Amino acid sequence: MATLEELRGQLDVVDDQIVKLYEERMKICEQVGEYKVEAGRKVFDRVREKEKLQNVASKVSSDFDKKGIQELYQQLMSMSRKLQYQQLVKAGALGRLPFIEIDSLGVEKARVVFQGMEGAYGQAAMKTYFGEDCNSYSVRTFRDAMEAIEEGAADYAVLPIENSTAGAVNEVYDLLVEFENYIVGEVIIPITHTLAGLPGAQLSELKRVYSKAEALMQTTRFLEEHSDWQQISVANTAIAAKKILDDQDRTQAAVCSAYAAKVYGLEVLEDNINDESGNCTRFIIVTNQKVFLKGAKKISICFEVPHESGSLYHLLSHFIYNDLNMSKIESRPIEGRSWEYRFFVDFEGNLEEPGVKNALRGLREESRSLKILGNY
Numbered sequence: 001m002a003t004l005e006e007l008r009g010q011l012d013v014v015d016d017q018i019v020k021l022y023e024e025r026m027k028i029c030e031q032v033g034e035y036k037v038e039a040g041r042k043v044f045d046r047v048r049e050k051e052k053l054q055n056v057a058s059k060v061s062s063d064f065d066k067k068g069i070q071e072l073y074q075q076l077m078s079m080s081r082k083l084q085y086q087q088l089v090k091a092g093a094l095g096r097l098p099f100i101e102i103d104s105l106g107v108e109k110a111r112v113v114f115q116g117m118e119g120a121y122g123q124a125a126m127k128t129y130f131g132e133d134c135n136s137y138s139v140r141t142f143r144d145a146m147e148a149i150e151e152g153a154a155d156y157a158v159l160p161i162e163n164s165t166a167g168a169v170n171e172v173y174d175l176l177v178e179f180e181n182y183i184v185g186e187v188i189i190p191i192t193h194t195l196a197g198l199p200g201a202q203l204s205e206l207k208r209v210y211s212k213a214e215a216l217m218q219t220t221r222f223l224e225e226h227s228d229w230q231q232i233s234v235a236n237t238a239i240a241a242k243k244i245l246d247d248q249d250r251t252q253a254a255v256c257s258a259y260a261a262k263v264y265g266l267e268v269l270e271d272n273i274n275d276e277s278g279n280c281t282r283f284i285i286v287t288n289q290k291v292f293l294k295g296a297k298k299i300s301i302c303f304e305v306p307h308e309s310g311s312l313y314h315l316l317s318h319f320i321y322n323d324l325n326m327s328k329i330e331s332r333p334i335e336g337r338s339w340e341y342r343f344f345v346d347f348e349g350n351l352e353e354p355g356v357k358n359a360l361r362g363l364r365e366e367s368r369s370l371k372i373l374g375n376y
C-alpha cells in the first residue's frame with residue numbers, strides 16, 4: 001500500500017494539472033467576455049449552464065461524483081461570470097439609468113412629509129434630520145407619504161423602516177418596491193414609550209390602552225402586568241394620545257412618547273415602559289430622484305430569487321467575492337406568488353466603487369427584478 005506521502009505526491013501532480021486547466025479555462029472565458037462586451041450580450045446563460053451541468057454529470061459514474069462534479073462546475077462557471085462582469089463594468093456597460101451623485105440635499109428649502117400627526121415619532125425623526133424649523137406637513141398613512149413624494153407635493157418623506165425591538169416595518173419595505181422613490185438618508189432616534197392618560201387618572205381605573213401595534217409590542221412586559229386592559233391598535237402613537245384627549249374618558253390611556261403626551265395635554269402615568277432600554281427606530285429619508293450624496297456608505301437593494309435550491313447562496317456570493325460587508329438581510333413574501341420571496345439587503349459601499357459595480361452587475365443578471373433602493 002502506498003504511504004500517505006506518496007499519495008499526496010500523486011495528488012500534487014493531478015492538482016497541478018487542474019490548476020493549469022483552470023487558468024486555461026478562465027482565459028477562454030475572458031475571450032467570451034470580450035465577445036459579449038462587443039456584441040452587447042448578457043453574461044449569464046442559464047440554458048448553457050444547465051446543459052453543461054448535465055453533461056459533466058453524465059461523464060462520471062457514481063452518484064456521489066455526479067453531485068461533486070456539478071458543485072465544482074457551478075463554482076467554476078460562477079467564477080467565469082464574475083470575471084466577465086468585471087470586463088463589462090470596465091467597458092462601462094452598466095445598464096439602466098444611473099444614480100446621480102450630489103453634494104447636498106438642499107434641506108434648508110425642502111418640504112418634508114411625515115406619517116402621523118403632531119407629536120409622532122416620525123416628526124421627532126424629521127426634526128433630528130432636517131432641523132427644528134423645517135417646512136413640513138403630515139399625512140395619515142405611509143402610502144400617502146410615498147404618494148406625496150412621487151407626485152412632488154413634498155421633496156422628502158421620513159418613514160420608519162426598522163425598530164431595534166420589533167424588527168422591520170414591513171409595509172414600508174413593500175412600498176419601497178412599489179414606488180419609484182429612493183432612499184437618500186437615514187436617522188436613528190431613541191424610542192421611549194410612556195403610558196399617558198387624562199390628568200389625574202389612576203392606573204387602577206384603566207380599562208383600555210391605545211397605541212400603534214409596534215409600540216404595544218415594544219411594551220409587552222409592562223402591559224402583561226395589566227392583562228385586564230384591552231389593547232387597541234391605531235395608526236400611530238400620536239393618534240392614540242389625541243384620542244385620549246378627545247374622548248375625555250379616564251379609563252383610557254395611550255402608549256406614546258412624553259412629547260406626544262405633552263402636545264395633547266396628557267399626564268404621564270408611567271414613564272419609560274419599554275421592554276428593552278435602548279429601544280430605537282431607524283427612519284429613512286426618501287425622495288423621488290435617483291440621487292445619492294457624495295461619500296454615501298450604505299446601499300440598500302432588493303431582488304427576487306428563482307425558486308431553485310442554492311439560488312440565494314449564489315447571489316450572496318457576489319458580496320463575498322467583491323469584499324462587500326452585508327449589514328442586513330430581510331425577506332418579504334411576493335404578492336400573488338405563495339411561498340416565493342423578495343430579499344432586501346443592506347451592504348456597505350458607494351455606487352462609484354468598482355467592487356460595488358461588479359456585484360450589482362452580477363446581481364442584476366442573476367436575480368429577478370433587482371432594484372437599487374438607494375445609497376446613503
Ligand SMILES: C=C(O[C@@H]1C=C(C(=O)O)C=C[C@H]1O)C(=O)O
Nearest residue numbers: 029032043044045048049077080
Ligand atoms: C462562458 C460563458 O459565460 C457564462 C459562463 C459559463 C461557463 O463558465 O461555462 C457558461 C455560460 C455563461 O453563463 C458562456 O456564455 O459560454
